[in-house]
Amino acid sequence: MRRSIALLAIACLALLPVVGSAQAIWKWKDANGTLQVSDTPPPTSVPDSAIISRPGGRVAEIVVGGSAEAPASTPSRSDSALEARKREQQAGQKAADAARAAATKERDQARREENCRQARQQQANLDSGMRMARLNDKGEREYLDDSARAAEAERVRQRIQQACN
Template identity: 40%
Template structure:
């Protein structure tokens, strides 16, 4: 009983997956040879409008010439050709992807800058704490090359204070 039910469920899942692949094709058109094409990308620019059968929602062609169109590219300059032809769907898609990439790069640069600022701020705070500990007069120690603890002498303490002060003046203004 369980194996029959499992086979039925498995069969239904396979049918559902196979049927869902056709849904992924958002564009449908006939190519120059008359063959039906399915794709998630817009058809090539040489495909006539009459051969495009299906598009995603919101990508339908403008049906009326009386409705004002929003130019997708900047106004033609003096050296440009004609300029009255609207950008194709593929060109608008490329411009959109370019804007997306630029915005992502700007956001990444901003996030990197904020991370660097946070690291610098944390390093400055650590150096201020180290300077306060050195100036407090409490006994300080270091580890030498062999890993043994060595108590700092007054001369070493003064030299370390000067080094930390210079570093604060340079990096933590």
């Protein structure tokens, strides 16, 4: 047991230099081109392009005049390209909606024309005087008498008014 505690203590002591070296290290070139290494950030007079490495790879914020200023928001090329793409999609969507509406209107018009044609054909059959029959609930054929023929003629006239106007 004492031996394992001693080994653990030796291992901890061996790791101390490694833990101590994990401090924040800054590297930059000064105005004379000399490499500077420090655990503190470089002076504000050192340009950002002269900084070689930062602790943790973070970008340092440079404070000028005692306050950090956010850069003015200017639209970049990618923003304007996104806006253009968005406008194109909206225009494409409007065109697709218009095409769907036109197709729906065309189908509705074709249905009305077909209904009108069928109603006029029924009217012509009724006016011809030929015998007309219907199937009843049992599937048997029933011929129309004069009153049923008149009722059918009235129903067809109403259908023509709805479909053909």
